[in-house]
Amino acid sequence: MNWVWFHKLASPPSAYVFATRLRPWLFWVSIVMMLWSGWQALFVVPMDYQQKDAFRIAYVHVPAASLSLMVYSMMAIAAAIGLIWRMKLAHAVAAACAIPGTILTVLALVTGSLWGKPMWGAYWVWDARLTSELILLFLYLGYMALRASFDDISRADRASAILAIVGIVNVPIVKFSVVWWNSLHQGQTLSIFSESKMDASMITPLLVMMLAFLMFFGAALCDGLRAEILRRERNASWLSELNQ
């Protein structure tokens, strides 16, 4: 297999150009998909027989929560790649994951507590799923705080990479908390490999919404990555050539 394209992409100038080109596609396609599935979720999808209209918040909550875990995993993997192969761009990707990941985690927690009020009668319960998601938020915040406290960017990269890798132990805890503990949070209803415990008319908009969130995150990542590259390469000659 020819890996030249990969090495080319891993260099800051081509990554910068690639991210610039990719971003509008991801952004606009995700907006269109969000509008469609948002309309479906609010007006077309039938009411849940048990949760009535309240379940509709799932169309924001589920994508945000699942993506918050995925983004953390991605951040840790990118950090590990950067640490092991000393690839600067991987560190930049990890750094760019932190803010979108934090926002997604907050979104999952907020929508979850809004959903919890009518269902459980409380905005917040100290339950395994909720608590581990909160710990995920603290991990993101600790990661960003550690990054910010180093003046030297390469040291910040490596120190925060170690933290991101250590923190990944929390990801399976969040994911399987509804299985391992007797949680108030409902179990897994959506499944790719086996039949989901949801009606098909409800699933399609949800899957589209998840894909839309993923692409929106991709667009945000492109922006973050470009900002990181600009910060790191501010004195590089290719940047001034690019601007001419």
Add this chain to the structure above:
Amino acid sequence: MTPAARSTLNPFKLAAVVLQRELRLAMRRWDQVLQPLIFFIVIVTLFPLATNPELSELRRIAPGILWVAAMLASLLAADGLFRPDVEDGTMEQWVLSGQPLSWLLLVKSFAHWLLTGLPLVLVAPAVAISLGVNAGSGVIMLALALGSGVLTLLGAVGAALTVGLRRGNMLMALVVLPLEMPVLIFGAQAVQSAIRLESAIGIINLLGAILLLSIILTPFAMSAAIRVSIE
């Protein structure tokens, strides 16, 4: 440096040397060894003052008090784990010595646990009695012994990450406490079941598993972090 001097020593001999050094240094600074222990007792004392001092009330929240106090004490102690060695250049010599750094740091963490974790374990039954918990001191000590081992190792990772920073105290708490939360949950559960005279064997096993996993994995994180911090 000759090639002979570069070759690694017998790891157990190496461990004995490091352990001896750490303990000897600690003997000369008894006050610092006692600080986490006193801190632990002071934190526990705060709870009856701040909440209801009825023993029946305290017994309900005793597991949480014990574990939060132990966590804070270990966090406070971990801050000074690598700082003196990094400041006087010892750590640099360790990195350059050609000996496996992760092993040296693991042994150092073990010595640190002997000096700061073990005293907490030993006084825990007495502290538990002061909170109205009269039963299950064996389970409390065992859970605290296993759990404080994990706390020491995670604290060591945090200390290694922040040792190069001028003011790393608050940052270290922010970085380490979220990672320590699972230990807090299981440790407090173990104490809770000891109070209720239920079997805590499952939770103790789980704490032991977490400790073993930490022993295997954290030394690599520590040595990587030390290498970043001292450059």
